Amino acid sequence: MIGLVKLRKLTFVISLIFIIFVTIPLMEAEAAVVENDIYETTDMQHNWKKYGTDINVFQTDTHEVTYWKNFMRYSRTCNISHEVKTIVYYCGLHDHTKSETFLEEITHSVNHSH
Numbered sequence: 001m002i003g004l005v006k007l008r009k010l011t012f013v014i015s016l017i018f019i020i021f022v023t024i025p026l027m028e029a030e031a032a033v034v035e036n037d038i039y040e041t042t043d044m045q046h047n048w049k050k051y052g053t054d055i056n057v058f059q060t061d062t063h064e065v066t067y068w069k070n071f072m073r074y075s076r077t078c079n080i081s082h083e084v085k086t087i088v089y090y091c092g093l094h095d096h097t098k099s100e101t102f103l104e105e106i107t108h109s110v111n112h113s114h
């Protein structure tokens with residue numbers, strides 16, 4: 001019977017060790033997740049600083065332009081492009097970025113009246 005008690009004690013010790021080594025890191029991991037949740041959801045103060053500007057031109061459409069010259073009717077294809085400006089901001093407090101996009105201007109490759 002003494003042997004059984006000893007075995008039970010050993011099982012108890014093993015489970016105690018198990019609890020210490022397994023559940024504590026788990027609890028820590030859970031706490032870290034919660035912390036991360038708060039960080040993502042609450043409106044906290046950011047330190048947004050302009051990081052860079054990127055200008056891209058996209059050709060979005062074409063259309064035919066007709067005009068008269070020396071009593072002759074001419075036709076040309078006009079390319080419509082959109083100039084889009086992207087401003088990237090960097091927050092040094094949390095090491096993340098955000099960007100804002102603006103449509104700067106719409107240009108026609110052919111100078112014509114609309």
Ligand SMILES: [Zn+2]
Binds near residue numbers: 047094
């Ligand atoms: Zn931030």
Ligand SMILES: [Zn+2]
Binds near residue numbers: 080112
């Ligand atoms: Zn045009």
